[in-house]
Amino acid sequence: MLVAPSLLAADFLNLSKDVRMLNEGADWIHLDVMDGTFVPNISFGFSVLEALAPVAARPMDVHLMVVHPERWFKRLSELGASYVSFHLEAAGRRTAANIREIQELGMKAGVVINPDVPVQRLYPYIGKADFFLIMSVFAGFGGQKFIYESLDRVARLRAEVTRRGCQAMIEVDGGVSASNAGPLREAGADVVVAGSSVFKSQDPLGAMRALREA
Secondary structure, three states, X not given: OEEEEEHHHOOHHHHHHHHHHHHHHOOOEEEEEEEOOOOOOEOOXXXXXXXXXXXXXXXXXXXXXXOOHHHHHHHHHHHOOOEEEEEHHHHHHHHHHHHHHHHHOXXXXXXXXXXXXXXXXXXXXXXXXXXXXXXXXXXXXXXXXXXXXHHHHHHHXXXXXXXXXXXXXXXXXXXXXXXXXXXXXXXXXXXXXXXXXXXXXXXXXXXXXXXXXX
16 A cells, blocks of 8 residues: 655644655655635645655645646646646536546546545546545544544445446545554555654654555
8 A cells, every 4th residue: 555644744844854754755745735715724835845846756646625726737747746636526517627637737637525525426537537535534634533434435436446447546535544544455545645643653654664564
């Protein structure tokens, strides 16, 4: 299983140091971009991403928690992002077009849903999206507790992806720790996003290994 630590939980006064640490032990580097409208909080903008991009040696995985996510795809491509995901709730009827635009820019496209969105709403995009991001907490806040019903949502999505013979990856974000990483893998998750369980650990590199091997 791949591990994508979220910089939302990093030390913002020492981001360069934390990114270099992730270069040693992470598979992807997860970046949460919030606009204060789609979600109530604001995280960091493109000035921070531009500063981090030359330091990041691992693929950048950008989760857009914004209205009109399509406005930012080209700029993310120019910054070298590898994976870009946006919320189904924000894109609506533009979802398929957004997927195509991201892919045409040379990036992998992901579709995200919050815990209150039925997982079946992702099914029309199986065979189109490169990956799906299941939020196991509500987007916009770090440090929330893992919602255990997410395991069933992941399992149902994995079963449908497999049934259709597709290769889409499933990523899970929110409250992930060593205690639930194993069940997530068994349910069908390919990638886990972890914030506090990595950055608040006394041994972040060990925490990432534990998640990967769960």
